[in-house]
Amino acid sequence: MGVAIVAAAIRPLAHADRERVREIIVATDTFTASEVATAMELIDEWLAASEASDYLTYVLDDPDNGGVRGYVCFGPTPLTDSTYDLYWIAVDPAVQGRGYGRQLTQFAEGEVRRRGGRTLLIETSSLDKYAPTVHFYESSNYSLVARIPNFYREGDDKLIYAKDLAK
Amino acid sequence: MGVAIVAAAIRPLAHADRERVREIIVATDTFTASEVATAMELIDEWLAASEASDYLTYVLDDPDNGGVRGYVCFGPTPLTDSTYDLYWIAVDPAVQGRGYGRQLTQFAEGEVRRRGGRTLLIETSSLDKYAPTVHFYESSNYSLVARIPNFYREGDDKLIYAKDLAK
Numbered sequence: 001m002g003v004a005i006v007a008a009a010i011r012p013l014a015h016a017d018r019e020r021v022r023e024i025i026v027a028t029d030t031f032t033a034s035e036v037a038t039a040m041e042l043i044d045e046w047l048a049a050s051e052a053s054d055y056l057t058y059v060l061d062d063p064d065n066g067g068v069r070g071y072v073c074f075g076p077t078p079l080t081d082s083t084y085d086l087y088w089i090a091v092d093p094a095v096q097g098r099g100y101g102r103q104l105t106q107f108a109e110g111e112v113r114r115r116g117g118r119t120l121l122i123e124t125s126s127l128d129k130y131a132p133t134v135h136f137y138e139s140s141n142y143s144l145v146a147r148i149p150n151f152y153r154e155g156d157d158k159l160i161y162a163k164d165l166a167k
Numbered sequence: 168m169g170v171a172i173v174a175a176a177i178r179p180l181a182h183a184d185r186e187r188v189r190e191i192i193v194a195t196d197t198f199t200a201s202e203v204a205t206a207m208e209l210i211d212e213w214l215a216a217s218e219a220s221d222y223l224t225y226v227l228d229d230p231d232n233g234g235v236r237g238y239v240c241f242g243p244t245p246l247t248d249s250t251y252d253l254y255w256i257a258v259d260p261a262v263q264g265r266g267y268g269r270q271l272t273q274f275a276e277g278e279v280r281r282r283g284g285r286t287l288l289i290e291t292s293s294l295d296k297y298a299p300t301v302h303f304y305e306s307s308n309y310s311l312v313a314r315i316p317n318f319y320r321e322g323d324d325k326l327i328y329a330k331d332l333a334k
Contacts, residue, residue, distance in 0.1 A: 035246055079202055081320035119317060146313030148327060150286060153248035160315060 008062035008100065010107045013071060015047055017059050020068045024092045030129065039088050042073050054078070055087065058107065060100050069095050072104040074112065074120070082118040105140055113165050120165055121145075126157035137161045175229035175267065177274045180238060182214055184226050187235045191259045197296065206255050209240050221245070222254065225274065227267050236262050239271040241279065241287070249285040272307055276332055285333050288312075293324035304328045 013021065018040075025031060025039050046057040054075040059068045070091035077083040086108055091100045112120050122137055124130050126147070138144075142161035151158035180188065185207075192198060192206050213224040221242040226235045237258035244250040253275055258267045279287050289304055291297050293314070305311075309328035318325035 032246075038246060077318075079199075079205060080318060081323075083318055118321075121315070145315050146327065148288070148312050148329065150331075151244075151247060151250055154285075156248075160313065162315065164317075 008060050008065070008069065008103065010058050010060050010104065012050075013043065013046060013057040013059045017068050017071075018043060018047065021059060021071045021090075024068070024070060025088075025090050027093050028090050029093070030090075030133075039073070039090075042087060046073070056111065058104070058111075060091075060104055062100075066092075066095070070100045070104055072108050074108045076115075076117070077121065082116055084112045084115075084117040084120050086120055086122045101136060102140065109163070109165055118164065118166050120163045122161045124159050124161070125152055126159055134159065134161075175227050175232070175236065175270065177225050177227050177271065179217075180210065180213060180224040180226045184235050184238075185210060185214065188226065188238045188257075191235070191237060192255075192257050194260050195257050196260070197257075197300075206240070206257075209254060213240070223278065225271070225278075227258075227271055229267075233259075233262070237267045237271055239275050241275045243282075243284070244288065249283055251279045251282075251284040251287050253287055253289045268303060269307065276330070280332050285331065287330045287332055289328045291326050291328070292319055293326055301326065301328075 021043065022036070022040060025036050031039065042055040043057055045053045046055045055073050056075050057071065057073045060070040061068050071089070072086065073088040074084055074086045077085050086105070089101065089104055089108075091104070109120060122142060124133050124137070140163070142163045144159055145162045146160040148158040148160075150156065188210065189203070189207060192203050198206065209222040210224055212220045213222045222240050223242050224238065224240045227237040228235050238256070239253065240255040241251055241253045244252050253272070256268065256271055256275075258271070276287060289309060291300050291304070307330070309330045311326060312329045313325075313327040315325040315327075317323065
């Protein structure tokens with residue numbers, strides 16, 4: 001007897017996923033209340049305008065393992081030729097370490113490439129609590145291209161990571 | 168007989184200024200059609216919501232010298248504590264070199280300080296045609312804090328300049 005390995009599916013976020021994704025974002029305990037509100041605004045733009053929005057939003061759905069477990073939101077960076085931003089990514093903390101984050105990131109990279117994107121940018125904070133995030137980006141071959149001192153607040157820099165998807 | 172020196176006044180952009188400002192933005196010959204459209208979108212957000220918008224927009228009005236000759240648009244950077252972005256600044260090319268750009272920049276810096284802002288960011292491009300812009304920011308004590316390679320398109324980096332307004 002073999003064991004069937006079924007990878008979690010990634011599909012466009014639908015209205016029915018909205019509350020579950022909000023719970024996941026809150027459960028990560030990484031985002032402030034205003035950040036959660038901003039993440040939900042982008043989701044609502046996607047739900048309102050779908051592909052016509054600049055916030056392409058997908059969920060990772062593992063039907064045999066609790067359903068929706070994470071999501072990713074990315075889109076073309078305004079006024080650029082072929083640069084995209086990965087705006088938001090979150091995985092249910094109850095199932096972190098299973099590669100869901102990497103699966104979501106690689107999915108976004110593939111979609112950006114398919115849409116003609118060449119560079120994918122991710123912004124994060126220099127605070128200690130984001131160290132695992134930074135480690136994740138670095139191990140996914142993102143390079144630190146910019147640091148803006150005291151961006152979020154005094155002592156909290158913005159870090160910008162980039163990946164050249166043409167390589 | 169003395170000569171009365173009357174500095175140009177800076178006042179909130181009103182509906183009646185909209186077309187004149189669009190002409191100035193186009194006349195600079197610095198912005199692409201999509202950039203002009205984006206600049207106008209921010210102006211329309213300001214006209215719709217005034218101080219409740221995130222795009223505070225002012226014109227430089229020199230009544231003895233042709234009226235509106237430039238404008239500036241700035242606002243609080245989302246999800247930050249006390250960082251502001253200077254989104255747009257333009258001066259009628261027919262009257263450049265009279266210090267209007269500096270007057271607009273200093274006005275924006277003062278307003279940002281008054282509203283509790285500590286850092287003002289300005290983004291620009293690495294293309295040669297922006298060299299005068301870069302020179303202007305550097306001479307206004309902005310420091311280059313980040314460069315994102317190939318951001319706008321291949322060979323066209325994004326440069327981010329910052330000024331610490333607390334100093």
